[in-house]
Amino acid sequence: xxxxxxxxxxxxxxxxxGSATITLHLRPRPKVLDLRTELLxxxxxxxxxxxxxxxxxxxxxxxxxxxxPGDTLAIIPPVSGG
Amino acid sequence: xxEIQLSPHPLSIDxxxxxxxxxxxxxxxxxVGTIRNHNKGKSVTHLNFESYAPMAEKEMKRIADxxxxxxxxxxxxxxxxxxxxxxxxxxxxIAVSSHHRAAAxxxxxxxxxxxxxxxxIWKKEFLExxxxxxxxxx
Numbered sequence: 001x002x003x004x005x006x007x008x009x010x011x012x013x014x015x016x017x018g019s020a021t022i023t024l025h026l027r028p029r030p031k032v033l034d035l036r037t038e039l040l041x042x043x044x045x046x047x048x049x050x051x052x053x054x055x056x057x058x059x060x061x062x063x064x065x066x067x068x069p070g071d072t073l074a075i076i077p078p079v080s081g082g
Numbered sequence: 083x084x085e086i087q088l089s090p091h092p093l094s095i096d097x098x099x100x101x102x103x104x105x106x107x108x109x110x111x112x113x114v115g116t117i118r119n120h121n122k123g124k125s126v127t128h129l130n131f132e133s134y135a136p137m138a139e140k141e142m143k144r145i146a147d148x149x150x151x152x153x154x155x156x157x158x159x160x161x162x163x164x165x166x167x168x169x170x171x172x173x174x175x176i177a178v179s180s181h182h183r184a185a186a187x188x189x190x191x192x193x194x195x196x197x198x199x200x201x202x203i204w205k206k207e208f209l210e211x212x213x214x215x216x217x218x219x220x
Binding site for chain 1: 115131132133134136137138140162173174194197198199200201202203204205206215216217218219220
């Protein structure tokens with residue numbers, strides 16, 4: 001049984017996915033790395049970016065962190081504030 | 083004291099300055115980032131800043147607090163604008179106060195450098211012949 005996660009998209013990530021929020025179906029107890037892999041499989045254009053990070057509950061997440069149902073997730077493309 | 087603001091309204095240099103002013107401080111360092119009319123040889127018409135507000139505010143607070151404790155500052159204030167900005171508009175203001183000037187200069191520089199690396203804010207630059215997200219592609 002796959003686990004559904006909705007993910008917020010900002011900046012160029014929203015242009016790539018065409019939506020402010022996407023839903024990905026991942027294996028149970030997935031890691032951040034699984035999310036990145038699935039994202040690249042569905043939207044290969046993410047591979048063309050300088051980099052992209054994943055935020056979990058409004059903080060940068062490491063690839064080895066486990067995603068819990070209900071986590072707030074976001075794709076963070078290269079930032080350019082200031 | 084550290085204070086942050088992420089706002090769609092015009093930023094005030096006076097407000098940022100006043101929030102760090104203190105009789106114990108001998109120096110206040112201000113950095114003001116403004117919108118320039120050119121980038122990489124092309125004319126820029128205007129910009130749009132988008133943010134992931136709740137996370138941006140947390141990162142701004144973390145950066146301000148870290149600079150304050152690492153440099154022994156009295157106060158740090160970090161204000162960033164969002165939405166559409168015209169040439170010459172203020173995008174960011176950083177005010178830092180300390181007993182002596184060296185810490186204020188170093189702390190102020192650290193805040194803008196860390197902001198540019200970590201705070202989830204994205205700049206879309208509009209040129210005469212199109213637009214693009216700054217720094218997203220190689």
